Amino acid sequence: MTTGLQAAARRLALGVRTGGGRTGPAVVWLRVEAGATRITHPVGVEVDLDPDFFDAKSALVELLPVPRRGRPLIVELVVRECGRFELAFSAKLESESRVVLDEEFRLPGHPLPGMPLPEAAKHTAAPTDPAVLAEISALFHEFVERYEQIKGRPPALRPGYSEQEIAAAEAELGARLPEDLRALYRMTRDDAAETGLLGKFSPYPLDHVVEYHQPGSLGWNDGPFDDAVVFESDPPDTIKRLSRNDWWITFATDFAMNNLAVDLDPAERGRPGQVFEYGRDIHGPPDYYAESVADVLAGVVEALRDGDYEDDESDYLQTYAGFGGVGLDELVYHDFGNRDLAEIVDRAEETQLIHINDAVDLDLAALAPLRNLRELRINRAKLVTPTSSGLHALESLAIEAERIDVEALAGQPTLWDLKLAGAAERLDIAVLRTLPALTRLDLSAVELADITPIAELPQLRVLILNAAQWAALRRADLRPPNLAAVERTATCSLRETADWCEWLTGTPIQLGTTSGTTS
Structure with missing residues (x-):
């Protein structure tokens, strides 16, 4: 039937x-x-x-x-x-x-929701600070006046919220907004017409601010298999080096998939209420934008005073206030050949991510002066000696080379993500026991002299191997003790994946099935 x-x-x-x-x-x-x-x-x-x-x-x-x-x-x-x-x-x-064994697991720098709220951001029933309200009011009304002088019509900005409406939104957020942002919302509900009130960005209405924050949804590459290194924003130690934070509150958009957020939980050198940009055009960490919402509004007004703007037939009044940083410092070297790594050191003092392609002989000890290098990817090299102990910030290392001197990895204290590929000879991976932070490991594209050291890595949480390597572990009845997520490369059926998962977890995985013929 x-x-x-x-x-x-x-x-x-x-x-x-x-x-x-x-x-x-x-x-x-x-x-x-x-x-x-x-x-x-x-x-x-x-x-x-x-x-x-x-x-x-x-x-x-x-x-x-x-x-x-x-x-x-x-x-x-x-x-x-x-x-x-x-x-x-x-x-x-x-x-x-792939199989995820621990859904609560996150890689370093990728916290789960539930972060503590800073004391200074706790919700209160107090009205907006009168001095801040006066400052923002003056800037807002000057923007309106200058806009009308330039455009010949007032900006299409709706009247602002009451203190009670702002407090109700904050109660849903679970935090008090910065005083200058509260004051801005007292002036206007949003900038849906894109007048240019905050430059290229327009404030969201408060119901959108609440909706987009639930439940702490702002985050990047939080999966166990993602490119997960979290890079430092510029200037350093202003924004916490995290993929997400419960107390980053998105409040404005450019309607082109880029947004502004206020930071209620800054890093040591940051300021509560500082503003950063994230979205489609931001590669790497959040881009520090301004010290405060007040600074953004003041910059727009100052640009109008100086005549530093462009006017067209739309509602938008484009100003040229200088906000935003330089973004991620990344270098890519193609056809590196026999060049000296000193060339990289001379150019890359602040670089956090480097790609080196088609090199002949690399001893990574030469990169030791790069105190900010967090991720290094080497593709299609001949020989790599990964003497990386001098790279005190290095977290992720991917090496594809015909010969890899694995022993040179010994003792790297910060390396939590390692991928080795392409080696012509079998690798002895006993040295991996000396990497105290090793959390994610991909050996699927190399052959191993002995598979057993993998089961002796207590910090290892994410493991990527090929089908033959997983089979060798299974034959030896060796399961790494604390795995949170695993991957098996090469083509396997869903039944094989379910069987593999059953071995890893001890829990049966039922598949729904049906079959038949097309004739």
């Missing part, structure tokens, strides 16, 4: 073209998450999908279980040349090749 799920799977399989010179079955993976579906297939395997496939996909997904929040639904479809198909699915796996 044909079930509804089987019929939907058959319709999906009919949308996959088989034959055409392909050897072996066609494999398609679907990842359904937050209402969106991502379609992939194994690396190196070409799969042709007919337009009907996408309609069939939507119909199939409606019949499958809805995954719980924070967990995807993984679907695997295998279509053989004879027309036979098999469909498997699970809402208990991270992907077809």
Whole structure:
């Protein structure tokens, strides 16, 4: 008897073209998450999908279980040349090749929600500071006057909020906004017309501020497999070197996927209420923008006083107040060859991320003067001696080289992320026991002389190996004791992934399945 799920799977399989010179079955993976579906297939395997496939996909997904929040639904479809198909699915796996064992785990610099609120930001019923309110009021009204003089019409700014409305929004946020931002909201509810009140940014209405903050949603690359090094903002020690903070409050946008936030929990040299930018155009850490909201508004008004603006036919009045920093200091060297690493040292005193491609012989000891280098990626080298003990800030090191002197890694105190690839000889990884901070390790693209040291790394939380390496660990019954997330490279079936997960966790992983034929 044909079930509804089987019929939907058959319709999906009919949308996959088989034959055409392909050897072996066609494999398609679907990842359904937050209402969106991502379609992939194994690396190196070409799969042709007919337009009907996408309609069939939507119909199939409606019949499958809805995954719980924070967990995807993984679907695997295998279509053989004879027309036979098999469909498997699970809402208990991270992907077809990854397993998350501890959903609360975060890599260094990636805190979970629940951070303590600084004393100075605690919510109170006090009205806005009268002196700050007077300062912001004067700047706001000067902006309005100068705008009207230039444009011949007043700016389309709605009247502001009452103290009671601001206090109600703060109660939902769980914190008191900086006094100057409170004062700005007393003047206007938002700048939806993009008049230029805060330069290229426009304040959000308070209900949006509350909505976008719940539940501490501002964060970057917080997954265990993400590029997760958190770089230092400029100037140093102003913004905490974190991927997210409960007390970063987004309050303005440029309507082009960039935003401003006020920082209620600054670093040692920072100031409560300082402003930073983040979003589509900001690569790396948050970009320190201004000391305060008042400084941003004052900069706009000063630019208008000086005639430093452009006027067009829109509502926007473009000023040229100089805010924002220089962004992430990153260097990329192509075709490095036999060049001297001293060349990098001469240029890279403040650099935090360096890529070196196609080098011949590198001894990383030469980079020791780079006190701010946090991430180093070496691609397609001949020989690398990773003498990195002098790199006191280095957190992430990726080496792809024909020869890697692994012993030179010994004792690196800050290195928590390591990836080795490309070595022509088997590597002896016993030295990894000397890396006290090692948290994430990727050895999937090298051969190992002995797999057992991996099980002797108590700080290791994220491990990426190939299928043969995982099989060797399993044969030896060696499971690293504190793993939070794992990945197995190379193509594996969903059943194999579930079986691997069962071995790691001791918990059975049930797959939903159906099969049939397209004929």
